[in-house]
Amino acid sequence: MMTGSSSSSWPLLLLAAAAAAGAEEAGYGEKPHVVVLFADNMGWANVGWNRPPGADPREYATPHLTALAADGMILDRHYTYKFCSPSRSSLLSGRLPMHVNIYNDDPARPGAGIPVGMTLLPEKLRGAGYATHFIGKWHVGMARGSAQPPEARGFDSSLGYFHSANSYYTAERAEGCGGVPAVDLWDTGRPAFHLNGTAYEERLFADRAVDVVNNHPDGRPLFMYYAFHSSCVGWEPGPGAGQEALQADPEYYARFDFVDDDDRRKNNAMVALMDDSAGRVVAALKGRRGMWDATLLLWASDNGGAVHLGGGANVYPLRGGYYNNWEGGVRTAAILAGGFLTSRLEERGARLTGFVHEADWYATFCHLAGVPAGDAAAAAARLPAVDSLNVWPLLTGANATSPRVEWPMTPLGEEAGPRAKHGGDAAYMADGRYKLIVGRIAQAGWCGVTHPNRTAPWDSFADVLTCTTAAKVGCLFDVVADPSETTDLAETLPAKAEEIWQKMLAAERRWFNPDRGEPDPRACARAAATGYWQPYLP
DSSP, rough: OSSSSGGGGGGHHHHHHHHHHHHHHHOOOOOEEEEEESSSSTTTTTTTTGGOOOOTTTOHHHHHHHHHHSEEEEEETTEEEEEEEEHHHHHHOOOOOOGTTOOOOOOTTOOSOOOTTSOOHHHHHHHHHOOEEEEEOOOOOSBBBTTSGGTTTTEEEEEEEEOOOOOOOOEEEOSGGGGGGEEEOOESSBTTTTTTTSSOOHHHHHHHHHHHHTTTOSSSOOEEEEOTTTSSSSEEETTTOOEEEEOOOOOHHHHHOOEEESHHHHHHHHHHHHHHHHHHHHHHHHHTTTTTEEEEEEEEEESSSOOSTTTTOOOTTSSSSSSSSSSHHHHEOOEEHHHHHHHHHHSSTTOOOOOOEEHHHHHHHHHHHOOOOOOHHHHHTTOOOOOOOHHHHHHSSSSSSSSSEEEEETTOOOOBTTOOOOOOOOEEEEETTTEEEESEEEESSOSSSSSSSSSOOOOOOGGOOEEEOOOSEEEEEEETTTTOOOOTTTTTTTHHHHHHHHHHHHHTTTOOOOOOOOOOHHHHHEEEEEEESOOOOO
């Protein structure tokens, strides 16, 4: 029984309850085509709708993505993990990274990536009747052929690579193995003998994505997850196990001969090709009668921009970048588009300011597919439950506020080093606005309007701020009022800092941190024997 209400208010309360229930049920089981385009290391400022005032309009115009943003919705507060594998693990599993994976582990580790007992998004959607296809960067596990490649995790077809990066030109990668490279390109259960080295890799991936759309059967919903290689670095030969560097397509590189900084020029070229690839996918969807009208398309970056030396990206006016928990590392450029969404919008091209975490797409897409987001298999295996929250009512305006207001970002016990380069910065987001960061945090500065540039190069990893001192537990920022994180509130609001610190300690006790094993020499032996990286266990 409710108290404090007169009998005359009951009809209004019932109507409010019915409206809330209707908002939660809206869209349930409508089964739109779901297309996820996941860019790599894209900077906040490297898209047309976020380009800094005064920047050269010839740079980062992203005409295809910018047109989608104008016709759809800009996700102004889309959050991810601070680097690659945990971000993909979160998206596909519906867990916050602390409950699935926080490391960029060598895929030769048997337990790298997502635990095999977790049910992934493509498995959920395939169970609802979807055709499911993967393209691009996998980076969530390789070892067990029956359980870890894309075709074992719910995808009907796949074309991609297992490591954090391979060569855009040859698809090769060396990791351990005495520095001897092998090809890292996998095509639905077998090495891609017929494809590696035949074209610049992003072009191969875009071709496959267009083929998937063109050959999709009528009457069946589509789920396509295209994880771009761009604008991440590629692998190239060098001392030891080689090195990573930006690798632009020569045709696109030539278009930006007016850019005097070579890293920025390469990044411009890679982003332009990625934008054209997205445009090709959209054109294919629009070319099939009624397909675009029934599509929900998400484009987002997997983490913030690579602003360090050799990275080429720009996150102006946000602080920091990829690898750390500043806003420039975890608040990413993102948009929603497609007729399934735009037919429900009162205003197109608006910025949604409610928080959305990448983990929330799992429950949202499950809702639209008409399947529960819970994971009974994981529960049976005593693995962490799904954390994802359905944000469809927020996206359509049925709810004015986001259900996502709080989450642990990185635990205190993060093992910095090869598994988490430049890490050691624990963080927690609370109350839909406050972020507490503790430890010594690298990349503590800001990009300029034009970054990188030859006049004022910024060695971001040498720019370190000590947030935890005898006077305060960490740095506290109101990221809504102060998105550039210029004002530390820890000493102004010590009670709030302490409150979030206690939440961080509690979250630490629930951190899923299993033994992932060491890199298994059988991975190298298999690669050496076949010339291809691939699963090395049954």
